[in-house]
Amino acid sequence: MGEDKYTGPIAGLFQKMADMIGKDVYYVNFLVLMFFTLFEIAAVFFETVPGTDIEITRDAVWGILIVVGIIKGYGIAAFFMHLKGDPFIYTRTALFPVLFAALMLWGIGLSNPDGIDALPSWCTPNYDYSYVTE
Amino acid sequence: MSGSLHDVKNEIWMKTVLISVGLIFAGITAYAVLAEGVGSVKHHEWEEAHHDVEEAKAELDAISVTNASSEDKDAAYDKWEAAVDADVDAHLSYLTWSTAGKTIMVMFIVYAAFYGIAGFYNSIQPEEEHHHGDDHEEHHGSASPILMAGGLLLFMMGFPGFVTTCKAWLGLDYTADMSGFMLSAIGSVILIIGIGNWWNEDLKGHKEQIATSHPFKGQDIRKAGMWIFLISETMVFASFFSSYLRMRTEWCTQWAVNAGKCDVVDTYTASDYLRPGGATGTGDFWTLLPGGINTFALIISSYTIVLALKAAKNVNWEPSKNKLMARLFPTRKQTVRNYLLITLALGSLFIVLKLIEWSHLIAEGFTIDSQAGSIFYVATGAHGLHVFIGLLVMLFMVFKADTVGYDEENGQGIEYFGLYWHFVDLAWVAIFPAFYLY
Numbered sequence: 001m002g003e004d005k006y007t008g009p010i011a012g013l014f015q016k017m018a019d020m021i022g023k024d025v026y027y028v029n030f031l032v033l034m035f036f037t038l039f040e041i042a043a044v045f046f047e048t049v050p051g052t053d054i055e056i057t058r059d060a061v062w063g064i065l066i067v068v069g070i071i072k073g074y075g076i077a078a079f080f081m082h083l084k085g086d087p088f089i090y091t092r093t094a095l096f097p098v099l100f101a102a103l104m105l106w107g108i109g110l111s112n113p114d115g116i117d118a119l120p121s122w123c124t125p126n127y128d129y130s131y132v133t134e
Numbered sequence: 135m136s137g138s139l140h141d142v143k144n145e146i147w148m149k150t151v152l153i154s155v156g157l158i159f160a161g162i163t164a165y166a167v168l169a170e171g172v173g174s175v176k177h178h179e180w181e182e183a184h185h186d187v188e189e190a191k192a193e194l195d196a197i198s199v200t201n202a203s204s205e206d207k208d209a210a211y212d213k214w215e216a217a218v219d220a221d222v223d224a225h226l227s228y229l230t231w232s233t234a235g236k237t238i239m240v241m242f243i244v245y246a247a248f249y250g251i252a253g254f255y256n257s258i259q260p261e262e263e264h265h266h267g268d269d270h271e272e273h274h275g276s277a278s279p280i281l282m283a284g285g286l287l288l289f290m291m292g293f294p295g296f297v298t299t300c301k302a303w304l305g306l307d308y309t310a311d312m313s314g315f316m317l318s319a320i321g322s323v324i325l326i327i328g329i330g331n332w333w334n335e336d337l338k339g340h341k342e343q344i345a346t347s348h349p350f351k352g353q354d355i356r357k358a359g360m361w362i363f364l365i366s367e368t369m370v371f372a373s374f375f376s377s378y379l380r381m382r383t384e385w386c387t388q389w390a391v392n393a394g395k396c397d398v399v400d401t402y403t404a405s406d407y408l409r410p411g412g413a414t415g416t417g418d419f420w421t422l423l424p425g426g427i428n429t430f431a432l433i434i435s436s437y438t439i440v441l442a443l444k445a446a447k448n449v450n451w452e453p454s455k456n457k458l459m460a461r462l463f464p465t466r467k468q469t470v471r472n473y474l475l476i477t478l479a480l481g482s483l484f485i486v487l488k489l490i491e492w493s494h495l496i497a498e499g500f501t502i503d504s505q506a507g508s509i510f511y512v513a514t515g516a517h518g519l520h521v522f523i524g525l526l527v528m529l530f531m532v533f534k535a536d537t538v539g540y541d542e543e544n545g546q547g548i549e550y551f552g553l554y555w556h557f558v559d560l561a562w563v564a565i566f567p568a569f570y571l572y
Contacts, residue, residue, distance in 0.1 A: 026444070030437040037429050041422065044409050044571040058393050065567040072563045080436050080556045082549075089349050093361045097368040104376035112383035 004085055010074065011084050029079040033072055040068040142337050144261055146537050150253025153533075154246035161242025169235025176228035183217070183224035190214035226494050233493040237486045241522075248529055251323060252330025259334070276335055281328030288321025333530045337538060342546065360550045364557050367520075371561050374513040378568065381505055388413030389572065404510045404569050407500050408491075416498055424487040425570045431487075432521075432559045435480035439552045442473035442535075446545035470548070471535035477555070478532060481525045488518050510569055517565055520558050527551055 006015040006025055018028045043064040048055050078084040083091045194210045289296075295314010302310040343355040350358040385401035399413050406412035408421045445451055451466040453459075463469035492511070502511045531551060534540065540548055 024444075026437065026440045030433070033433045033436075034430065037426075037433060040567060040571065041426050041429075045419070045422070047411065058389060062572070065571060069563055069567055073560060076436065076556050076560045076563065080440055080559075081553055087353065089353070090357075090361055092349075093358075093365060094368075097365050097372065100369060101372040101376075104372060105379070108376055108380045108383065112380065 006079075006084055008084075011078060014075075014079065025079055029075045033075050036068045036071055040065055043068075142334075142538060144257045144259060147253040147257035147334075149537070150249040150533055151257065154248075154250030154253065157242045157246040157249065161239040161246070164242070165235045165239035167235070168238065169232045173228060173232040173235060176224070176231050180221070180224040180228045183221040187214070187217040187221045190217040222498075225497060229493040229497055230490050233490045234486055237489045238482075241482060241485060241525075244526070245529055247322070248326055248329070248526055249533070251326040252333055252530075255327050255330045256334045276332065278328050278332035278335065281331060282325055283328075285321045285323070285325030285328055289318050289325055290321070292317030292319070292321060329526075333533075336530070336547070337534055339538070339544060354546060354550075356546070356550055357553075360553050364553065367557060367561075370516070371513075371564070374509065374516065375564065375568065378509045378513065381509060385506065401504075401506050402500065403506045404495060404500060405572055407495055407498055408570055414498070421494070422570070424491040425566060428484045428487050429562065429566050431480045431484050432562050435477045435484075436552075436556050436559045438473045438477045438480070439548065439555055442470045442477070442540075443545055443548040443552055445469040445473065446540035446548055447542050449542050466541075467535065467539040470540045471532060474528060474532045474535050474548075478525060478528045481521055481528065484521055485518060485525070488514065513565060514569060517558070517561055520561070524551075524555055524558055527554075 006012060011025075014025050014028050014032070018025045021028070042050075043056060043061050046056060077094065081094075083094060190210070190213045194207075194214045197207055197210045292314040295311035296318035298308050299310040299312060299315040301308040345351055345353050345355050345358055382403075385403070386396035386399055387401055387403055388399050388406055390396050391399055402414055405417075406414050407416050408425060409417045410419065410422065411417065445463075445466055448466070451469070453464055463472055492514075500510075501507050528551070531548065534547070538544075
């Protein structure tokens with residue numbers, strides 16, 4: 001662990017940062033996780049961007065929380081859990097339940113109060129909304 | 135754990151018994167200092183603050199029926215409001231110290247039970263069982279899972295009685311159910327003996343079993359097993375999330391009002407109490423702080439366990455040139471142990487802060503009775519339980535690191551446990567923003 005150089009668009013970036021500061025990828029990943037955690041807490045804590053009048057809207061906070069979650073999830077799974085570098089069967093194993101999680105989210109979307117008329121058509125394919133207008 | 139075999143004498147286990155005595159002493163000391171010492175001072179301050187509220191209320195009631203000027207009435211109202219705020223602050227401050235003391239004591243008693251019972255059980259085993267020669271290279275079937283399952287069965291059967299009895303002992307309006315309590319206690323002891331037996335087998339080491347068929351052919355069976363286990367764990371947490379999100383789409387929260395989705399707030403979520411700008415108006419920097427610290431604690435603990443693994447696997451390990459680091463981590467063996475100890479401490483901190491936060495939320499009226507409270511406590515409680523189970527495993531790893539030690543041949547134990555610990559961190563990455571920030 002740690003001896004092999006990471007490659008690829010994102011993992012390679014982590015590796016470059018690690019090489020730049022003379023540390024390993026775990027250290028860089030740790031710093032990235034700490035930074036983005038601070039970032040997501042700050043996004044909720046401040047109502048405007050510090051030093052400006054630019055309002056941090058609810059949608060912006062939503063977006064930040066999701067994007068930061070994905071970045072942190074990637075960092076933990078790829079480097080700390082060694083999915084990058086381990087045989088691909090482990091990544092496939094890790095992704096397996098994501099299929100069910102996605103189905104659950106789809107189910108939530110279809111069954112929520114706005115599910116009838118507010119979901120985009122790609123979420124409810126071949127559905128003509130007829131009973132809404134009847 | 136794997137690869138290397140160790141000749142472990144029974145007397146080594148007596149060390150855990152001694153540590154358990156130290157843990158009980160430390161737990162009781164923490165309780166005495168935090169809950170009884172500082173806690174009683176804080177309780178006294180709370181009583182005084184409560185008395186001030188009553189006085190201010192009486193003053194307000196008296197002045198409201200007189201012909202006093204509106205300025206005087208406003209002043210009396212402001213005084214009463216300030217007294218109520220001070221009363222709430224004093225109550226929460228008392229809860230902080232009291233909950234911290236009680237949590238540390240209970241946690242340390244559980245740690246001591248694991249160390250004490252498992253250590254004592256292993257120390258009285260016939261010594262010759264530890265010497266099977268080369269036969270032990272192959273991993274034989276173990277009775278530990280059967281023992282653990284049986285113990286868990288009894289524990290769960292008696293658990294309602296256990297809870298009722300504990301509530302009765304805490305002075306609440308419940309009648310003690312001693313039969314259930316005893317069943318649960320016996321189950322706990324059998325469970326710990328099963329785990330202790332497993333510790334014993336693991337401490338001696340065995341050859342790693344390799345998968346021989348698709349799709350994990352050539353991989354360590356334990357690693358593949360851990361990933362399969364994590365799949366099931368992902369589904370458990372995904373079900374909590376889907377429940378939460380489904381319910382949340384029905385609620386008219388402050389967030390939904392601000393987004394223009396509804397008009398009147400009908401549900402307060404945990405984040406309404408915790409984050410600044412939340413609907414209840416109670417959230418500020420200090421209410422978000424425990425959750426924030428916990429997030430950092432888990433990330434740091436994820437890193438320390440990686441450092442423990444790195445040290446264990448590094449055959450060319452050398453002490454740091456930094457004097458402080460060299461003192462903290464003087465040898466490879468102690469480095470692994472100390473990183474695991476730091477991980478244990480950070481995980482314990484997580485549990486303490488979590489329960490302090492819960493005590494504050496409950497005091498402010500966010501209880502498990504509501505839909506929002508139910509899913510919050512179930513999801514964060516399940517996560518906390520996972521952290522705590524991880525800490526119990528880490529107790530053994532610290533002991534192993536301190537005795538036979540971890541090296542490049544048996545370091546996989548840390549790696550596979552690390553997978554679980556990182557998963558717990560990963561789950562928190564989703565839980566924290568969903569329940570605390572959103």
